[in-house]
Amino acid sequence: MAIITIPTPLRQYAAQQREVNVSGSTIDEALGSLTAQYPELRRHLYNDNGNMRNFVNVYLNDEDVRYLKKGNTTVAEGDTISIIPAIAGGSAVAAANIAERTADQSLSHDEILRYSRHLLVPEVAMDGQKKLKAASVLLIGAGGLGSPAALYLAAAGVGRIGIVDFDVVDSTNLQRQIIHSSEAIGTSKLASAKARIEGLNPYVKVETYETFLTSANALELFKDYDIIADGTDNFPTRYLVNDACVLLGKPNVYGSIFRFEGQASVFYAKEGPCYRCLYPEPPPPGLVPSCAEGGVLGVLPGTIGLIQATEAIKLILGIGEPLIGRLMLYDALSMRFRELKLRKDPDCPICGEHPTITALIDYQAFCGVTSADEGITEVDISPLELKERLDRGEDLMLLDVREPHEWDIAHLEGATLIPVNDITERAHELSTADDIVVYCKAGTRSARAVQQLQMLGFRKLHNLRGGINAWANQVDPTMPSY
């Protein structure tokens, strides 16, 4: 028989006793005996995985059992076992950093009027509005997610907004990227976004970076911002944003979208898990389609982008419960939000206890991405070359690997439709003797189909560079691109 002393907060779960007699010859057995007598204690001592909570310590007489034999430490008759919490805490870092700069801020009469509805909210008020003015947020991408986030952050009075993008506005963007107007088609997304934000709120300083985000420039771009909002649609950039944020100790307000579903979280390694704790490895290239490939309901990025903006504002103000350690899942069709708990992975290669990643890496290689120009050049065929060869009467088999609803928009005459996900199953419908030209919308899925067919032994394969959209642009102007 040994005695376990119960700390005051846990006595309510142990019939108000200060001490409980337990049986067992080891620490594990003694604790087992305790929780068998008082099952409610379990939740406060162990996490959902059954491991002892990391701030709970067990002492045998005066010694921490971690330095003895942990759970296997022998317990003798008359020993005293103590359950002792380590008490830790601290302030919200992002808010604390911003608060330091609010002393220099003041609001003009015009700003006070503009932000009047914020100033009436006790949790925001003058203090909070000054924090917003002192704060800076960097948006990665001025697309579906970046558009609504930028507009609302600017309207809310975030003092400095940076945007990284290199794209030009095209008409397919306008279905959801509400920061851009029809007149902006063909012009730079950054110029369009900057003009719109400045029209909305002249007190916001907009900084634009017309560049690809890379391992070479990410740390330099991020370092002068309080919060980074990731609105990208590809895995290499997502891992790059995560790693740069972890290395710089900045919160990454994350959002992603596909068709009718979205996800959002705040990855902030100082206070919780990072993106790598959730997804240690990227999915195989091509497995998860982007919006350009799979499509997206236009209003969806509005919902997710505004969750990102909300979380950024909460972090700046230091109010509420941030979406740290939680992954919000949104399904527009069923109109349901679900929440998954995320845990910090102690073995995480970048934010774990023994990090193996201490600098930015080659994210394209990490995600196994080869661009259409790399690796498969020998099988590439341009739309004009294909046209010439068809005109010459060459016997080419045209294989369309898109989805049936895309086939209905436009397809090449005489083509056969096998969606890319069915290729392996339906490869028997094809002949290795044929010269096969594979195409999709823009060339990514067809590249994947080519790889799969190569693995099955097909050799006479060609990938239509730029897909059917390039064909429409270069060969057949009567065909719609989408």
Added chain:
Amino acid sequence: MAIKLSGELIKAIARHSEAAYPSECCGIMLGEDEGEQRRVVALLPQINQSEADEQYHRFLITPEMMLAAEKQARAQRLDVIGFYHSHPEDEARPSHFDREHAWPWYSYIVVRVRDRKYDKMASWRLDDDRSHFDEEDIIED
């Protein structure tokens, strides 16, 4: 829910928070719990054991310090009823980090320090399901 402290003890916490600025201060509160109300009888100010360059936003009281405080409490027929710590240039409310590292029942007094001066304090208790803190009244007696 309410927690009672004498004016002396409130001043002592305020002084500690200013002395530790720009780092966070921390301490253990001994007292008596009478159900709805509890009373702080003594403070055990602690030296913040978190990493030196993290102390502006972190505090740590080690289990050894807790063990010693528990013993001292028992000797005086008191209980450890909670903890206080400061948030330099931040709000007098618990952070997400605080919640991850807290237990129900204890009182957590958080002190806001602005421009090096004590500004205000508030006391909080973690909900039983660990989801949020509820504020409790601080009564000066």
